[in-house]
Amino acid sequence: MTAPTMTDRTGLTGWLQRRRGVLITAALLVAFPFIISIVVDGQGLAAVWSNEQGNARFLQGLAIEVFILALYALSYDLILGVTGLLSFGHAMFFAVGAYVVLIAALLQAFLFAIVLPRVKGITFALVTLGFASVFWIVIQSSDLQEWAGAEIGLQGVEAPVWFLDTTNHRFAFYLVSLAILLGVFVLYQRIIDAPAGKVFASIRENEDRSLMLGYNTFWFKLMVLVVASITAALAGAMHTMHQPIVTPNVASLAFTVTALLIILIGGVGTLTGALVGAAVYRLLQFYLDRWYGAASELLIGLAYVLLVLYLPYGIVGTWRARSLRIKEGRDRLLQMVTGASKETSSPEE
Amino acid sequence: MTTDTKPAPETMSKQARRAEWLRENRTRLSVIAALVFILLAALMGLEPEDRFATIMQGLSVGALTFLVASGLSLIFGLMDVLNLAHGEIFMLGAYVGWTIYTRFDTALDVAVPLLLVAAPFTLMPLWRRLAEKIRQLDVNWHGALWVVALAVAYVAWFLVFARSRADAPDSGASGFVITIVTLVFATGLAALLWRWRHHRSVGETAGEMKLTAWSFFIVGLGAAVVAVTKFPLVIWDAEDFAKSPSNFSVQIDLGQLAPLPPDTFGWPTLMAFAVLLAGGALIALGLSCFRTHAGELIALTGRHWAAFGGMLAAAMVLHLGKVSINEWIFGLSTTWRFFLAMAVATGVGAAVGAFIEVVLIRPLYDRPIYQLMITLGVGFILIELVREVWGRPEFTMARPAAFNGTGEGCPGEGLGGFFSGCSTVEVFGSRLRVYNEGFIVLVGILVLIGVTLLLKRTRIGMVIRAGVQDPEMVQALGINVRRVFTLVFAMGSGLAALGGVLAAPSIGLSTGMGAVFLLGAIVALAVGGLTSFPGAAAGAVLVGLLQQIIIRYGQTGISVPFLDEPFKPSPTVVPAAAILLMVVVLLVLPSGLFGRSER
Structure with missing residues (x-):
């Protein structure tokens, strides 16, 4: 078989080829609970479907949290990384999805999206911060106790359909959330590859210039905000399905910062970074919490500051920027280990 | 629009200039007028003996907010950094003050x-x-x-x-x-x-x-x-x-x-x-x-x-x-x-x-x-550090003796009562706490006067004001702007910490206290105009008054048309009102009430 060129990248096979990273990831993640079940728990394949207690079930729960966070961070990356709008109110979109239903989220997205594209820069950040704070304050107030449960939040939300029931059909929920995440990821990649995506990037780089070129940036910003807020609300709704208790903290500024941290870890504006960052963040948080208890938040804060200072492009961004040099280093290492192929040595000598 | 045909200001008559100024600041003036009207109407709706107390309590909260907002405003004006760790420095000041x-x-x-x-x-x-x-x-x-x-x-x-x-x-x-x-x-x-x-x-x-x-x-x-x-x-x-x-x-x-x-x-x-x-x-x-x-x-x-x-x-x-x-x-x-x-x-x-x-x-x-x-x-790290050192529980700080007197001759009468050493004082028929409504407001006013004098009357103040307008030009004139940046950051943080100590005896200490006042200060800043120092002061007072008025109405209830019972907002939703004020003001006037308009 010849190496793939640009010409055979059309049609279904071409699509599969271009998306092979996503497909391989999907296959690995679908197989993951089965592998854990067999290797670690020593249970059979059927144990995964029949929802047996064990490592496989626990890790599925953790993975679902990663998927939800990734979906949420992905939508934030579209706003901040791709379009360059610094929003401090993204947690509100998530929380609306978590507290209310998706329809309300749609309505809200349009409502705020009419307001938000009109302001820019620091004013945009402040207005979003304002909206989110109001929402946060209102849902924890005692005035809405009957509906939002004040400080405690929502408890014991019933799953509407069997495949959204995380306690009894966890593997089904795992598959559903994985499918949603990867579907949205592919959709987002398609969006930023499309002409509209180029306009988003041009808004980030220089809004005045894209206005001058004839793009009505208002509508493009509106589009980004609506798409991102619906995605975040979807993540929020999944969060409600997955967690036994939804606390008001999902609407706080700290939760927006979580999204910021995730895409900083992964790489701002890369989309893939949101997925990698969510996995790294959640696992890091889980294990630091287990080992260091209360000090873990301090460690995460320190990691955040160090990331901003020393690794501003995140894991994926740095990987992309240095992939040539990393490949070079890998070749040199292989050479050293095998001691062979001196004639194709690195260009340095 | 008409900018091309506009004559130069010096050739216009005084009347024409005034009309021009009015036309340019139309929105700003009407927003200020609306705000003043709403505040006055709200105050008139209160019981007469509550009125003065509410104003003073509003000034007290406003003074604390101002101490946070002043540093925030100078820092943002000079170096375009919105310091989101400012509230945590306020909190740190409270904890350090408590320890001392x-x-x-x-x-x-x-x-x-x-x-x-x-x-x-x-x-x-x-x-x-x-x-x-x-x-x-x-x-x-x-x-x-x-x-x-x-x-x-x-x-x-x-x-x-x-x-x-x-x-x-x-x-x-x-x-x-x-x-x-x-x-x-x-x-x-x-x-x-x-x-x-x-x-x-x-x-x-x-x-x-x-x-x-x-x-x-x-x-x-x-x-x-x-x-x-x-x-x-x-x-x-x-x-x-x-x-x-x-x-x-x-x-x-x-x-x-x-x-x-x-x-x-x-x-x-x-x-x-x-x-x-x-x-x-x-x-x-x-x-x-x-x-x-x-x-x-x-x-x-x-x-x-x-x-x-x-x-x-x-x-x-x-x-x-x-x-x-x-x-x-x-x-x-x-x-x-x-x-x-x-x-x-x-x-x-x-x-x-x-x-x-x-x-x-x-x-x-x-x-x-x-x-x-x-x-x-940095804000998150400061919170966690304070939790590591001082622990998570909230605690209180006793009021200093000069503002905590009781017994013979207390509460004090009239304005002189503020210096009687009593904990409360009766002025114009309202009972006020000397520490909260006297001392905090006094320190707020002193800081306002001090910083204003520093900005207007000293060389460093002149450099700061010039830096707010154009830092590159100041640098080009041979002044070490970076050093001024550090100085202003230190000064702003010091004022915030001072606010923290002042707030501690009246509201107690908790790791969340910073976030509340930072939100108030950001609102004050946005309402008053992001880079305007007097605007920050005015915004802080506005925020304080608004919050206290709403708390007062929360006790009596607001009779809303078409509702049988009066609407009683609980104290937890009070910050929401100030934030809504900010959002509305920002949407109408993106540069705030007293800020320079961009472009």
């Missing part, structure tokens, strides 16, 4: 190690010179340093974290963690050795020097941490203290908890002093090794040595005279202790602010969005 006020002995215990670590920094020219010598060294020396540094870091980590974790009952993972971290360290060691062996040419030392700098830094930090945690320098147990500082204080005062025996100049103390000094010296040396170019080498004069000797002597005096100093301080009246707490907290706030600006904000001036993000991270 309530438990001066613990603060004194911390001061000695801090002084010892800071003392070597006065000899900076010496370290710069030494760093230049190190730069010339053979690579073998560098390599040896790296290995030593890694080993010391590992031992310090093991002594401080791993051992204490292993004692904890829930230590299932700790053996695993120790293995993992040991492996990481071993890998790092191997990598360093590899780099040492395979360094390419003698001339290429930039990378070498960076690793060496880190080595010094790590060894110094590790030594200081081990010295503080492993040698008995303090008379109080840090673990007990962090569980709940207020409980700790009460138990000590009741004699239920014995302080550790006070130490003398035994071997451990002397060793701790030596290690702390050495640690400080190594940190200073490491920092000077980070410089990529030699720069100007200043001569080491007698003044440097005098400063160094002075700090050493101060540390010795504080350590030896610990008992008598404590007795003297606790013998003072609480009013004097409160003023001392205000001064120290302001100083600590300013120092923390300067540190944040120099170390974290300065490298990021070419990446503005990252500055915002890093202040956010």
Whole structure:
């Protein structure tokens, strides 16, 4: 078989080829609970479907949290990384999805999206911060106790359909959330590859210039905000399905910062970074919490500051920027280990 | 629109100019008029005896908000950084002030190690010179340093974290963690050795020097941490203290908890002093090794040595005279202790602010969005640090004696009653608290006057005002703008910390107090105009008044049309009203009530 060129990248096979990273990831993640079940728990394949207690079930729960966070961070990356709008109110979109239903989220997205594209820069950040704070304050107030449960939040939300029931059909929920995440990821990649995506990037780089070129940036910003807020609300709704208790903290500024941290870890504006960052963040948080208890938040804060200072492009961004040099280093290492192929040595000598 | 045909201002008649001004500020004026109308209407709706009290309470909250907002406004105006850690500096000020006020002995215990670590920094020219010598060294020396540094870091980590974790009952993972971290360290060691062996040419030392700098830094930090945690320098147990500082204080005062025996100049103390000094010296040396170019080498004069000797002597005096100093301080009246707490907290706030600006904000001036993000991270770190040191429970601070009098002749009558030493006073038929509605408002007004005078009447104020307009131009005129940045950051942080101490006796201490006031200050800033200092003051007063009026209405209820019962907002939703005000004002007037309009 010849190496793939640009010409055979059309049609279904071409699509599969271009998306092979996503497909391989999907296959690995679908197989993951089965592998854990067999290797670690020593249970059979059927144990995964029949929802047996064990490592496989626990890790599925953790993975679902990663998927939800990734979906949420992905939508934030579209706003901040791709379009360059610094929003401090993204947690509100998530929380609306978590507290209310998706329809309300749609309505809200349009409502705020009419307001938000009109302001820019620091004013945009402040207005979003304002909206989110109001929402946060209102849902924890005692005035809405009957509906939002004040400080405690929502408890014991019933799953509407069997495949959204995380306690009894966890593997089904795992598959559903994985499918949603990867579907949205592919959709987002398609969006930023499309002409509209180029306009988003041009808004980030220089809004005045894209206005001058004839793009009505208002509508493009509106589009980004609506798409991102619906995605975040979807993540929020999944969060409600997955967690036994939804606390008001999902609407706080700290939760927006979580999204910021995730895409900083992964790489701002890369989309893939949101997925990698969510996995790294959640696992890091889980294990630091287990080992260091209360000090873990301090460690995460320190990691955040160090990331901003020393690794501003995140894991994926740095990987992309240095992939040539990393490949070079890998070749040199292989050479050293095998001691062979001196004639194709690195260009340095 | 009509800008092309507009005649120059000097050719217009006075009337025409006024009409022009009115037309330009149409929206602004109508928004101000609407706000004034709403406030007046709301005040008129209150009971007459509540009216004055509400205004004064609003001014009190406004004064605290102003102390946070003033620094925020200056910092944002001058360097375009919205410092989201400002609320946490406010909180830090409250905690530091509480410690000075309530438990001066613990603060004194911390001061000695801090002084010892800071003392070597006065000899900076010496370290710069030494760093230049190190730069010339053979690579073998560098390599040896790296290995030593890694080993010391590992031992310090093991002594401080791993051992204490292993004692904890829930230590299932700790053996695993120790293995993992040991492996990481071993890998790092191997990598360093590899780099040492395979360094390419003698001339290429930039990378070498960076690793060496880190080595010094790590060894110094590790030594200081081990010295503080492993040698008995303090008379109080840090673990007990962090569980709940207020409980700790009460138990000590009741004699239920014995302080550790006070130490003398035994071997451990002397060793701790030596290690702390050495640690400080190594940190200073490491920092000077980070410089990529030699720069100007200043001569080491007698003044440097005098400063160094002075700090050493101060540390010795504080350590030896610990008992008598404590007795003297606790013998003072609480009013004097409160003023001392205000001064120290302001100083600590300013120092923390300067540190944040120099170390974290300065490298990021070419990446503005990252500055915002890093202040956010610093805020979270400050909260967690305060939780580590002072614990999570909320606690209160007693009011100083001058504002806490009761009994004969109390409450005071009229305006003179504010100086009667009573805790409350009756003015115009409303009962006010002297501390909250008198002292806090007074300090707020004094700070407003002081900062305004500083801005309008001094040279540095002129530089700041010019910098708000155009920092590049100021730099071009030969003024070191970076130094002014640091100064303003320190000043703003100091004012925020002062606000924290002032707020502590009236609202108590909690790690969430910063976020509340930061939100208020941001609202004040946005409403008043982001870069306008008087605007920040006006916005802060507006926010305070609005909140207090709504709290008042929450008690009586607002009769809303088409509703049977009056609507009673609970106190938790009060901040929401101010934020809604901000959103509305920003959407109508993006540059705020008093800000310059952009373009």
